[in-house]
Amino acid sequence: MEKVTRLASERGVVIFTKSSCCLCYAVKILFQELGVNPTVHEIDKDTEGREMEKAIARLGCSAPIPVVYIGGKLVGSTNEVMSLHLSGSLIPLLKPYSATLS
Amino acid sequence: MNSPSTQFVSSRRMGVYDPLQQINMWGESLKSNVNLTASIPLIDEADIKFDSQSEDASHGMLGTNNKYDQEASKPIDKIQRRLAQNREAARKSRLRKKAYVQQLESSRLKLMQLEQELERARQQGMYVGGGLDTNHLGFAGPINSGITTFEMEYGHWVEKQNSQILELRNALNSHIGDLELRILVDDMMNHYSEIFRMKSAAAKADVFYVMSGMWKTTAERFFLWIGGFRPSELLKVLLPLIEPLTEQQRLDVCNLGQSCQQAEDALSQGMEKLQQTLADSIAAGQLMEGSYIPQMATAIEKLEALVSFVNQADHLRKETLQQMSRILTIRQAARSLLALGEYFQRLRALSSLWSNRPREPA
Numbered sequence: 001m002e003k004v005t006r007l008a009s010e011r012g013v014v015i016f017t018k019s020s021c022c023l024c025y026a027v028k029i030l031f032q033e034l035g036v037n038p039t040v041h042e043i044d045k046d047t048e049g050r051e052m053e054k055a056i057a058r059l060g061c062s063a064p065i066p067v068v069y070i071g072g073k074l075v076g077s078t079n080e081v082m083s084l085h086l087s088g089s090l091i092p093l094l095k096p097y098s099a100t101l102s
Numbered sequence: 103m104n105s106p107s108t109q110f111v112s113s114r115r116m117g118v119y120d121p122l123q124q125i126n127m128w129g130e131s132l133k134s135n136v137n138l139t140a141s142i143p144l145i146d147e148a149d150i151k152f153d154s155q156s157e158d159a160s161h162g163m164l165g166t167n168n169k170y171d172q173e174a175s176k177p178i179d180k181i182q183r184r185l186a187q188n189r190e191a192a193r194k195s196r197l198r199k200k201a202y203v204q205q206l207e208s209s210r211l212k213l214m215q216l217e218q219e220l221e222r223a224r225q226q227g228m229y230v231g232g233g234l235d236t237n238h239l240g241f242a243g244p245i246n247s248g249i250t251t252f253e254m255e256y257g258h259w260v261e262k263q264n265s266q267i268l269e270l271r272n273a274l275n276s277h278i279g280d281l282e283l284r285i286l287v288d289d290m291m292n293h294y295s296e297i298f299r300m301k302s303a304a305a306k307a308d309v310f311y312v313m314s315g316m317w318k319t320t321a322e323r324f325f326l327w328i329g330g331f332r333p334s335e336l337l338k339v340l341l342p343l344i345e346p347l348t349e350q351q352r353l354d355v356c357n358l359g360q361s362c363q364q365a366e367d368a369l370s371q372g373m374e375k376l377q378q379t380l381a382d383s384i385a386a387g388q389l390m391e392g393s394y395i396p397q398m399a400t401a402i403e404k405l406e407a408l409v410s411f412v413n414q415a416d417h418l419r420k421e422t423l424q425q426m427s428r429i430l431t432i433r434q435a436a437r438s439l440l441a442l443g444e445y446f447q448r449l450r451a452l453s454s455l456w457s458n459r460p461r462e463p464a
Contacts, residue, residue, distance in 0.1 A: 020403075022379065023410050026372025033364050063410070079417055085361045086421045087428075088354075 001055030003048055008069035012097030013038040016056055016067045019045060024066040027078055034091060035100030038068075070094065222253075248307025255300055256317050259293070266290050267443040270436060280432050287432060290439045294423055298416045301329065309408045319453030322446070328369065328415035333422035334362040336442065340426075343441040344434050354429045362422055369418070373411055380404045 008014050013031060017024030019042045031038045043049040043056070043065070057064050062079040070093050075081060084090040270286050305312040312329045315322065325331060337359045347355065383400040427435045 020379070022372045022376040022407055023414060025375050026368045026414075029371045030364060030368035033368065078414055082365055082414070082418055083421055085365055086358060086418075086425050088357055088361065090361075 001051055004052055004055050005072075007039075007041055008074075009072035011039040012036075012071060013094065014069040015040050016052070016065060017042055018065055021065055023063075023078055027066045027068065027081060030081070030085070031094070034094055035098040036094050071096070246308050246311075248304060249311050252300055252304040252307070252311075253317055256297075259297055259300070263293060263443060264447070266293060267440060267447065270440045270443070274433075274436055274440065283436050284432050287427065287436050287439060290443075291423065291427060295420065298420050301416055302413055305329070305409050305412045309405070309412060312412050313408060319450045320456060321449045321453040325449075327366070328373065329412045330415060330419055332366060333419050334359055334366055336445075337362060337422065337426075339445060340438050340441055344430065344438045347434070351429055351434075355426075358422070358425050358429065362418070365418055369411065369414060376404060376407055376411070 004016070007016075013036050015024065015028060015031075015038045017028070017040055024040075028038055028040060043052045046052060053064065056067050059067065059074060061067055061074075061077040063077040065077070067077055068075040068081055075084065075093070081090065084093070266286070266289060270290065273283060273286055301312055311317075315326045315329060318326070322331075325335070337355065341355060341359075380401055383404060384394075384397050386397050386400070387394075426438060430438060
């Protein structure tokens, strides 16, 4: 869905969440701890939220939300973010978008 | 005075009909009321019961004529009444015995269940009755088959874990080759994947059971973090045991520990947010209103989010173990898995010692 890809490319670090989702909140906290301020789009507050949710589900991530884009490229859901971080590959991806990391 | 015809009629009546029927019934009631191990001639017993005043009590049918002569002198309806009373007594006795046996059976079942519960509670070092699924009245709730399955599988899992630890220890002491060692390491890693898979299924059955670490021993539960061990803590414990490490390895392990810590912090804060929103949704609207059904619906949605947190924490544990095995050589990985296994064995042993320690009398 083009709205999703458009929003995903607008900023360096983009997370699609739902306002009630606490796991989404945890992912946001992780990025903030790494010195990044992610752009958060709450799809349950968006008028086109339903279609966005369907489009995101088609991406085939481990979970429907949260979904993370870095530099316009799809990273995945919480599982993928955690795996990347533990393997040490997340921080290099975030470097261009972080004030503290670079 | 008995005329010969009356005597003949009554004895025939008794000789052919009543005594035979009575003998059968006595035999039946004897079988149900008395443990007959030896085969007692029924006719003899019947004779004894039939007429306690009889002189010839043990001479089969031949003796009955005498007896019947004596019996015939009593009114027939008295005898009939006594026969009926005896039948009734025998019937009641059989019913009482049946009820008693049924009561014994159900008590036996209850005893078995209590013993199982007691054993489980002892293993967990808990007070009996303070365990799973208690509702607000404090009684155990309905049995959850998903959890029962998990507990059974967990018992097998620990047994297999213990034998794998033994095998690994022997292998490291015997200086086997790297290839065989890799097989043992992979086996153990797969075994850990197995417990995470089991926990995921159990979380669907009862997330609170998993969150509270109910299957673990008391000392293990002391270190509980979202339904299991805290990966960063475990790294700290294991690091000194896998020396010597290269500089690169030490750096990698350090970074792994730090990433782990950051991920744990993020999940912990997410959990706090969940608690806060749950508390808010329960308290929503005016308290003291009496009705709280809409709040319950929202609260239940929030509780379902717990399952994803438990799964996420287990994913973190699994990833940490896998990263460790990537950073280390096969021999170092084997030593670290052995140390990990032994660590948990010691924690379990500690729980056992603690719950069995001699206590001061109150």
